[in-house]
Amino acid sequence: MLTLIRAPSGACAVLALLCAAPDAGAKPIAFANGTTVMAEYGAGTMLEGQAFYASTYWLSSGGGYVRFNSDINPVNREIAYLRVNYLAKRWNLPSAQANIFVWGGLGSAAGNTFDGTRLARNVGAQFDYETRRVYMSAKSDLWDCSEFSQRVDTMQFGFAPYAHDYSTLATWFVIQARNYTGQIRHGVEWAALVRLFKGGAWIDAGVTADGKPQVMAMFNF
Amino acid sequence: MKILKTALATLLVGFALAGHAATIEMEVNGLVCAFCAQGIEKKLRAFPATSDVVVSLEERLVAVSTKDGQDISDEELRRALTDAGYTVVGIRRETESIDAVRDRLKEASH
Numbered sequence: 001m002l003t004l005i006r007a008p009s010g011a012c013a014v015l016a017l018l019c020a021a022p023d024a025g026a027k028p029i030a031f032a033n034g035t036t037v038m039a040e041y042g043a044g045t046m047l048e049g050q051a052f053y054a055s056t057y058w059l060s061s062g063g064g065y066v067r068f069n070s071d072i073n074p075v076n077r078e079i080a081y082l083r084v085n086y087l088a089k090r091w092n093l094p095s096a097q098a099n100i101f102v103w104g105g106l107g108s109a110a111g112n113t114f115d116g117t118r119l120a121r122n123v124g125a126q127f128d129y130e131t132r133r134v135y136m137s138a139k140s141d142l143w144d145c146s147e148f149s150q151r152v153d154t155m156q157f158g159f160a161p162y163a164h165d166y167s168t169l170a171t172w173f174v175i176q177a178r179n180y181t182g183q184i185r186h187g188v189e190w191a192a193l194v195r196l197f198k199g200g201a202w203i204d205a206g207v208t209a210d211g212k213p214q215v216m217a218m219f220n221f
Numbered sequence: 222m223k224i225l226k227t228a229l230a231t232l233l234v235g236f237a238l239a240g241h242a243a244t245i246e247m248e249v250n251g252l253v254c255a256f257c258a259q260g261i262e263k264k265l266r267a268f269p270a271t272s273d274v275v276v277s278l279e280e281r282l283v284a285v286s287t288k289d290g291q292d293i294s295d296e297e298l299r300r301a302l303t304d305a306g307y308t309v310v311g312i313r314r315e316t317e318s319i320d321a322v323r324d325r326l327k328e329a330s331h
Contacts (some may be wrong), residue, residue: 031256031305032260032304032305044327054306057304090306092306097254132253163278164255165277165279166259197254198255201282220256
């Protein structure tokens, strides 16, 4: 039986102006009245930290910091931001769940190609589908300010060698394809990751196709 | 007459307590990861009447036991899980203790 839950539409308007940043496949809202803290090292190209509090299962807010180092030229960009995440749609199936998240925020951008800081705007969206053995997600994130505009698109496909339960360690093997625009990187960056989580702790670790490490850790409490 | 009234009242209270299930089990859709379970457990433990909670992803089952003489209505439970982002497709009240449910789930997973 397919069950649909639609989040209240009133919160949509809040999002229109706000911005976001990518993470490595995790949901931007874990659960109601929960705090999520996350850090990611993305193969030297991206470094990010975030903290969010979810007042309901369909809305969270918080802030973060993200830094991009171009693989193409000696350009770096960093943004400190405030962000709101909104669950636009959830499908609760008997043994699966699918979600559409959108998010937005405003930030302060700096970089080595311009002086001072600029107002940065960002919007993003994510679709994910998950059973206890299969996971897939597609996500797009746009950062924009007067000095640069760039997007990070990430797709992940994961499979679990066994079906985990609440009290057992979950193990996933994840293939990731990520594309950076805005002179950050040419071509798709492929990565193979091992994902482990239990209770409120989650870690992704792996390498990209060119041998660079990628690590993400997340804690929900 | 007074003795009769007291006996009747005792009987009524006894029947009322016997009517309370030891464990309330809910079949839930969308229960696929530990974070789901964590959120649901947190929500259910917030009820003052809750004594214990068990979540099984394998069985798509959420079980809650209440403190002696206390209860949580089906409506409250359904609302709590809906507010947590999940869909309750069935609620049943069992006489089995929550420890027995936990043991049963453990055995089923082996």
